[in-house]
Amino acid sequence: MNNTTHAKRDTIVPATIFLVIYAVWAILVSSSNQIIHQFDNAIIGIICNTNLANVKFATTFTNLGNTSVIVVETLILFIILLVFKKYAYAFFTAGTMITANGYNWIIKHAIARHRPYVHHLVAAHGYSFPSGHSVGSATLFGILIVLTILLIKNKAAKTILCIIWACFPLLIGYTRIFTHVHYPSDVLGGFLEGITFVLIGYSFLYHYYLKE
Template identity: 70%
Template structure:
């Protein structure tokens, strides 16, 4: 059931915009563009430092974006949605997460970008672009933002939750740069990729579930009046 009178409209146009940005960014990364080098250098100089408190926070918080953690969080979310009989939202969640992370694995092995050569503060293996932590967190918390808009009625809680969900991928991406296992361009690419899949996934949800549900609701209301 949709608990809002005005759900977000079709996000396909925005999905195409973000997909275009992502494709351009991936090309720049894969070709070793000077723009990417300067971007990485600038962001690293702002983000990274040796403050013990910052190091401790980054090494701990970054674990929230681990693949295993994201998988567990996704499974829990899908199970909760199924228990509350929100089947369309459960499929939306599972579909976006599978597609985003599966595609990320393909792109990592297609581009084969090596990780930063400086000392890593946490263990990390595999290729560098895009950041899997950033893709997974952007996709999962992007889904949570849409679910919050669709299912939460109270304006205060809706706003608060959206802010919290938006902060998680930002902080996780920040930690991946801080602990030296990803370039900033990896993180940005991961965010864009995750957001793209959420927008495209919501477009499917909108056309195949939300729009028909709204039309059915309006039809029943008219027949009763």
């Protein structure tokens, strides 16, 4: 048991709930259900515009969710945790990221949804559902939220950091819709998948390291 923190509540129940919601969402997307079309059209109507400042922000900020960037950030976090001898947290980080993104690759090719048939403002390749940027960022920053809750003692700092971490995937998801490379349902699916894997990964961490 790590002496720096108290054991936290297991997350297997919320992980299961998110997994079920994600599975239902994926089925609706793969079957081209009318609910998905209505959802996508409604969100696109709210988000997308031609404001030049918004275009500049979206086309720049979206790069923070690129696979190469997420991989580098994950490696840096992994190394930092190893240096400070937080081995369980380091392998929680690596294991969660690898399984989430590996599973995302499988689902992308299983559903094989094509990207929006409009002009893309940034380069994008491969299938559309779920959004890889959304999965990667939701998983990485979800992990950072877990680590912040477990390792940061100051309540004010903990709250501020968690808010900051939560904003990153939301903004990255927004840019994927704004730049026309993903449907909103792709982004929501990515968030659901990423959160699910963070909760599952934390449950393993809880049972094998934190549980008293």
